Every structure is written in structure tokens, then in C-alpha cells.
Amino acid sequence: MRTSLKLHCASLAVLAFATSASHAAETLNVVTFGGAFEAAAKKAWFEPFTQASGVTFATESYDGGLAKLSAMEQAKNTTWDLIDMETNDAITACDEGLLKKFDKKTLGKTSDFISGSISECAVASMVWSTIYAYDASKLKAAPTSVNDFFDLQKFPGKRGLRKSPKVTMEWALIADGVDPKDVYKVLATPAGVDRAFKKLDTIKKNIVWWESGAQAPQLLADGAVAMVQAYNGRIDDAAKKDKKPFKAVWDAQVYDFEWWGVPAGAKHADAAAKFIVSQAQPKASADLSKYIAYAPPRKDAIQYVDKQRLADMPTAPENFKRAVQINANFWADNADAINKRFQVWLTQ
Incomplete structure (x- = not known):
């Protein structure tokens, strides 16, 4: 036993x-x-x-x-x-x-x-969503639309953008007058791609590119840019946890x-x-x-x-008025071709 x-x-x-x-x-x-x-x-x-x-x-x-x-x-x-x-x-x-x-x-x-x-x-x-943000302590007037991101006269200064055509192309077309609901229909045409790059040309000399999500709020904190494209969570984190005076602009947010x-x-x-x-x-x-x-x-x-x-979520009604859901199938089909042109455009 x-x-x-x-x-x-x-x-x-x-x-x-x-x-x-x-x-x-x-x-x-x-x-x-x-x-x-x-x-x-x-x-x-x-x-x-x-x-x-x-x-x-x-x-x-x-x-x-x-x-x-x-x-x-x-x-x-x-x-x-x-x-x-x-x-x-x-x-x-x-x-x-x-x-x-x-x-x-x-x-x-x-x-x-x-x-x-x-x-x-x-x-x-x-x-999650891609929005743009600004430092409320440094801008006298508050930008409210994606058009303001492209308006260097009304809002002088550098612009921070992810080094990718995704979202950047959509914003360029919307700022150029394309209705958010039609953005992928336009971007699917050669003329639409030309139109997006032409709009980006208007701010190209003022663009500071970032490649890691953590760089976006850092560029804003350092004063390297007046406005920065960023993931909404990064900006919220900087504002809530680090007490940065950052404000998000939800107009034409691209969510995914x-x-x-x-x-x-x-x-x-x-x-x-x-x-x-x-x-x-x-x-x-x-x-x-x-x-x-x-x-x-x-x-x-x-x-x-x-x-x-x-209220801080991409899906909050107030934030969702002109939201664009990223068209994943479009990018799955067209990413290679647009990326190649984007890389050439960067060097021009």
C-alpha cells in the first residue's frame, strides 16, 4: 500500500x-x-x-x-x-x-x-483608424478637415505622412474634391492616380516621411511637423498618458x-x-x-x-460622419503597381 x-x-x-x-x-x-x-x-x-x-x-x-x-x-x-x-x-x-x-x-x-x-x-x-493630428498649443486656429492638411497658406508648416501610398492617396483625392464614397472608384482609374499624385505635389516639399507608427507622435512632439498623419490610438495614447496637447482631426478618417x-x-x-x-x-x-x-x-x-x-473611438457617431473604410481588395489588387509609381515619385 x-x-x-x-x-x-x-x-x-x-x-x-x-x-x-x-x-x-x-x-x-x-x-x-x-x-x-x-x-x-x-x-x-x-x-x-x-x-x-x-x-x-x-x-x-x-x-x-x-x-x-x-x-x-x-x-x-x-x-x-x-x-x-x-x-x-x-x-x-x-x-x-x-x-x-x-x-x-x-x-x-x-x-x-x-x-x-x-x-x-x-x-x-x-x-483602428488613420487620422491626422496637430499640437493645439502651437496652432492659433484649429484645422477641421482633410483639406486643411493640404492648405499650406492657411496652415504653414511641415506635414508628417507615412511612407506609403495607402491613405495618403485617398486623402489627396478627397482634398481635391472627390466625395469619400467615390474615392476608390476614382483611384481605380489612371486619371485618378494621376490626380492624387498631382495633389500630393502641392505639399511634397513640406512632407516629412515616417515609417514606424511611434514616429508620428514623436514628430509632433519635437515640433518637426505642424500636422501629422497617425494611427488614432497613438495620438490618444500621447494625449492621455503623456499629457501632450495633441488633437485628432477625424474628417476623412480611413478606418480598418x-x-x-x-x-x-x-x-x-x-x-x-x-x-x-x-x-x-x-x-x-x-x-x-x-x-x-x-x-x-x-x-x-x-x-x-x-x-x-x-467618444475616442473611430466608430463614435461624431467621428464617423465622413469616414472611409479602406478598400482592402483594391489595395490587395493594386498595391504593387501603385507602390512602384510611389517609389519613383519619391525620387523625382
Whole structure:
């Protein structure tokens, strides 16, 4: 009896050690856009998941695109388990077989997700927006429209823009008189692309380009620009946490979903999928808004968002009047051609 008890205890000890070792060994390698979003995701999602499952996270930052993921998959040496993606990249990655298929049934109720926020290979984590911001302590008059961003006479000074044609092209056309609802119809024509570049020519000498999301609020803080294109969460974070006198201009905001995808060659794919399911539950989905002004992609989550916080969200009615949803299919189809012309334009 005593021997049996000892063997039983020893078995339990081995099982506990094996389980502990398994948890300790399982680390999800996550690539995100870094900065304020990654910090918020750690508090809202990574840390609670670690407490519940024992799975830990190692993070890496990037600025989008599929080049590195594609290279890793081709070399059959994928080191990422979970990737944070913009919509057009999520579509392309799925089409090219770079992501695993996702079983929607594991999410439970899906009818309350915003239309288009679950795909064959990825699940939206939040709704974010590209806006522009200014330092209220430095501008005598407050800009109110995307036209003001292009008006160097009324608002002198440098303009900060992401070094990408996405959003920049849309804004150029809207500032040139195109109705937001027609922007992709116009941009889909050679004349529309010409028109966008011609409008950008009017401020080209005054543009300061940024490539990392963290650079946008820093350019504003340093006084390097009078206005800066930025992710809304970055500006809100700088204003709320760092007490910067920054104001967002929501006119012609271009909003999008952010997505979680699991690379096809991920070594910890099961744990990554379980994390996505955990993060997508209504309460967890809403928790991100405690730390950054990004909106949950499902309606059932809104009840958990602080009412005062809702006013800072891209989806708030006052902010949504002339909003443009980025046309991910357009960019998935046209990104290469427009990017090539954009790179040439930069050197001219």
C-alpha cells in the first residue's frame, strides 16, 4: 500500500513537472506593429492568457508587409506563431497560403461580429483608424478637415505622412474634391492616380516621411511637423498618458480592421489559435479599449466599454460622419503597381 502510494505520488510529480515544463517551453512568438498597441495588447490579452494557460509571449515589431513572412515560409523556417496584420495583407497572405485556415466554429457566436471581420484565415482583433493630428498649443486656429492638411497658406508648416501610398492617396483625392464614397472608384482609374499624385505635389516639399507608427507622435512632439498623419490610438495614447496637447482631426478618417493570423508553418499553431479564440470573446475584446482607443469588432463587446471612452473611438457617431473604410481588395489588387509609381515619385 505504502509502495503503491509512493508510486502514485511519484507519477503525479512527474506529470506536474511535465505539464510545467510544457507550459514553460511554449512561448508564442508574436509580431505586431509595436508601440502603444503592443503595450495595450500585453495588458489586455497577453498577460491574462499567460495567467490562464501558462503560455508566454515573445514580441517583435514590424511595419506590415508580407516579404519576411513569405521568405520564412518558403525556407520552411517560420519563427512566428502569431502575426498582427492589416486587412489587405491578411487577404493576400490567405490567398498565397501563408496563413493557416481558421475554424470559425471555435469562436462561438459569430453573428455579432461586424460584417467582414472574420475571414477564412484570420480574425479581426479591433477597429483602428488613420487620422491626422496637430499640437493645439502651437496652432492659433484649429484645422477641421482633410483639406486643411493640404492648405499650406492657411496652415504653414511641415506635414508628417507615412511612407506609403495607402491613405495618403485617398486623402489627396478627397482634398481635391472627390466625395469619400467615390474615392476608390476614382483611384481605380489612371486619371485618378494621376490626380492624387498631382495633389500630393502641392505639399511634397513640406512632407516629412515616417515609417514606424511611434514616429508620428514623436514628430509632433519635437515640433518637426505642424500636422501629422497617425494611427488614432497613438495620438490618444500621447494625449492621455503623456499629457501632450495633441488633437485628432477625424474628417476623412480611413478606418480598418486589425487581424490576427497564424502562419502556415507556425510551430505553436494550436496555442496561437486558442489565444485568438480567447481574445475574441466579448469581454476580452473590449478590454483593449482600457489601454488604447481602438474599438472592438463585435457588437456584444460594446457593453463592456466605458461610455466616456467611446467618444475616442473611430466608430463614435461624431467621428464617423465622413469616414472611409479602406478598400482592402483594391489595395490587395493594386498595391504593387501603385507602390512602384510611389517609389519613383519619391525620387523625382
